[in-house]
Amino acid sequence: MIQGAEAEIEILEDKVVKERPRKKYRHPELDQRIRKQRTQTEYNSMKKALRHDVSVPKIEQVSDYVLEIEKIDGKSLAENFKAEKMGEVGKHLGRLHSAEIVHGDMTTKNIMHSDKIYLIDFGLSGQSTRTEDRAVDLHLLKQVLKSSHSDKFEEAWENFMEGYRPEFREDVIQRLAEVEQRGRYK
Ligand SMILES: Nc1ncnc2c1ncn2[C@@H]1O[C@H](COP(=O)(O)OP(=O)(O)O)[C@@H](O)[C@H]1O
Numbered sequence: 001m002i003q004g005a006e007a008e009i010e011i012l013e014d015k016v017v018k019e020r021p022r023k024k025y026r027h028p029e030l031d032q033r034i035r036k037q038r039t040q041t042e043y044n045s046m047k048k049a050l051r052h053d054v055s056v057p058k059i060e061q062v063s064d065y066v067l068e069i070e071k072i073d074g075k076s077l078a079e080n081f082k083a084e085k086m087g088e089v090g091k092h093l094g095r096l097h098s099a100e101i102v103h104g105d106m107t108t109k110n111i112m113h114s115d116k117i118y119l120i121d122f123g124l125s126g127q128s129t130r131t132e133d134r135a136v137d138l139h140l141l142k143q144v145l146k147s148s149h150s151d152k153f154e155e156a157w158e159n160f161m162e163g164y165r166p167e168f169r170e171d172v173i174q175r176l177a178e179v180e181q182r183g184r185y186k
């Protein structure tokens with residue numbers, strides 16, 4: 001069993017079971033609402049992503065708090081970083097944004113790879129067409145690449161952009177530069 005930030009992941013033969021258990025520090029009603037909402041959001045976003053040919057594992061909802069997800073036989077990009085896979089990441093994040101979904105937690109821990117890459121962990125995702133929200137996905141990913149994979153950063157980012165750009169519009173890339181400027185002068 002993997003204890004994530006908020007979920008428990010049980011890895012079985014051919015699937016993983018992701019459950020959001022009770023958090024005692026939250027008020028019970030609020031706790032239920034958050035767990036239900038994140039489970040539902042994760043399910044809805046991944047189903048929609050699949051329909052738009054974004055590479056995500058197949059998913060089924062078992063109950064208000066439990067999802068069954070296709071098991072990916074591989075590692076996360078955080079554990080086993082491959083700069084040459086970042087073009088594929090860009091392509092799929094671009095498609096996700098075109099499907100009007102933003103990921104909300106776009107770190108290398110939430111990208112898996114086997115023969116191909118898969119985006120996972122959609123509990124904080126949302127429906128959005130805002131340039132700003134899209135730029136924030138790019139910004140977080142760029143920060144993680146810089147801090148955790150700094151020796152491969154230049155190559156990784158170039159590959160990412162090559163994948164993302166054709167799938168999406170220049171306005172997001174322009175906005176990313178603005179988000180970065182804001183970060184700098186905060
Ligand atoms: N479909 C999957 N196949 C294989 N491993 C997975 C899968 N989904 C999640 N995992 C593993 O479980 C970890 C936590 O899952 P994740 O969905 O990111 O939950 P959390 O919200 O707790 O971060 C991932 O980093 C990965 O190692």
Ligand SMILES: [Mg+2]
Nearest residue numbers: 004109110121
């Ligand atoms: Mg995660």
